[in-house]
Amino acid sequence: MRAVTSAFATNLRRTAEIALPCLATVLVALGVAWWFRAPLVDKATMANKVDRVVLPALEKWATDPTPAAVRGVFFGDSLTMSLTSIGQGGSKHGVPVIVEKALRDAGTEIDLLALTHAAFRPLHLAYLLDDVLAGRPRFVVVELNLRLIRPTREALSGALRFLPLSRRLPLRRQLEMAPFLREEGIGTLHPGVYRVQEALSLLYVMDGIRIAGNDWMSAQSSRVERAFGLARRDNWLPSLEGNDDRGASASRLADGPPALILQLLDRELAAAGVWTLYYVSPVNPDALAAAGVTDTAAFAARVEELRTAAGVPPERWLDLHAMRRRARSSTG
Amino acid sequence: MNHLHPSALRTVATKVLHRLRPVVSGRGVAPTR
Numbered sequence: 192m193r194a195v196t197s198a199f200a201t202n203l204r205r206t207a208e209i210a211l212p213c214l215a216t217v218l219v220a221l222g223v224a225w226w227f228r229a230p231l232v233d234k235a236t237m238a239n240k241v242d243r244v245v246l247p248a249l250e251k252w253a254t255d256p257t258p259a260a261v262r263g264v265f266f267g268d269s270l271t272m273s274l275t276s277i278g279q280g281g282s283k284h285g286v287p288v289i290v291e292k293a294l295r296d297a298g299t300e301i302d303l304l305a306l307t308h309a310a311f312r313p314l315h316l317a318y319l320l321d322d323v324l325a326g327r328p329r330f331v332v333v334e335l336n337l338r339l340i341r342p343t344r345e346a347l348s349g350a351l352r353f354l355p356l357s358r359r360l361p362l363r364r365q366l367e368m369a370p371f372l373r374e375e376g377i378g379t380l381h382p383g384v385y386r387v388q389e390a391l392s393l394l395y396v397m398d399g400i401r402i403a404g405n406d407w408m409s410a411q412s413s414r415v416e417r418a419f420g421l422a423r424r425d426n427w428l429p430s431l432e433g434n435d436d437r438g439a440s441a442s443r444l445a446d447g448p449p450a451l452i453l454q455l456l457d458r459e460l461a462a463a464g465v466w467t468l469y470y471v472s473p474v475n476p477d478a479l480a481a482a483g484v485t486d487t488a489a490f491a492a493r494v495e496e497l498r499t500a501a502g503v504p505p506e507r508w509l510d511l512h513a514m515r516r517r518a519r520s521s522t523g
Numbered sequence: 524m525n526h527l528h529p530s531a532l533r534t535v536a537t538k539v540l541h542r543l544r545p546v547v548s549g550r551g552v553a554p555t556r
Binding site for chain 1: 527
């Protein structure tokens with residue numbers, strides 16, 4: 192008995208000798224990351240308009256309603272925005288601002304939230320739906336960009352997938368959306384881990400470490416390259432023109448995640464008593480033709496199939512994809 | 524990134540407004556809020 196106890200104690204000691212330094216290393220790393228969390232998060236979210244602008248605006252709108260005003264939400268991507276206004280350094284303006292102004296001019300007290308980002312897709316509204324419903328809107332307008340509604344994996348970079356936004360998904364909706372989330376690169380654990388990271392103020396800290404490390408390596412590489420007289424292009428920027436018209440227009444939208452996500456959104460919004468309008472943004476016919484889409488009637492039929500599959504009645508659906516026939520309709 | 528021409532933005536807004544006005548005024552639909 193004594194021999195067994197002694198062997199157990201020896202094994203325990205040996206395990207502790209290995210495990211404790213490992214645990215201590217992890218704790219020190221986490222401690223250092225936590226200590227420097229503010230500059231690291233700043234570095235990682237410097238260009239993150241979703242966390243810096245969109246989410247604070249959503250939270251403010253949800254918790255601070257304008258008294259006696261009709262509340263609404265306008266969800267969409269860059270096709271809702273004014274390039275002219277953005278080009279002049281102003282805000283994104285566009286359709287929500289025109290709609291809000293017209294309603295105000297007609298004497299309606301309106302409290303409209305423009306929940307827009309250049310790369311938002313209906314999936315992202317599903318992430319934020321609880322936050323939207325917390326603001327008790329009377330109506331929601333959802334813009335659909337056919338070029339981005341079902342992007343290929345190559346078409347969107349990781350940053351434009353907004354993976355950390357999945358932390359806003361409640362477990363019930365996460366389970367319901369599991370097949371589409373996997374297609375997006377979100378596994379079962381992602382939303383929960385992002386929630387824990389946020390609770391510990393560590394969300395984006397790992398991204399900050401990666402970016403800081405990459406910046407350091409880039410700076411050192413530049414020094415070495417300069418020392419050896421090697422040419423270097425530091426002004427390279429990744430193009431955001433990654434939309435895949437061929438992929439988007441060739442796919443049967445009704446069979447895939449877009450229809451099911453719209454169906455889920457519409458069901459939950461209707462259950463909460465929210466009137467929801469979906470509109471398909473105009474598509475540049477030249478871009479479609481360049482992608483090999485010449486049968487416009489078949490394309491229109493695919494859009495109609497999407498509406499039917501999503502279960503949205505015609506009176507709450509506006510198909511404007513063929514609104515303009517010439518290239519001036521869209522610069523995309 | 525895609526953008527619409529300003530005139531297309533206005534046309535879209537007009538069409539959206541046409542559907543939205545009855546909801547905002549509480550006519551034609553039965554909003555619960």
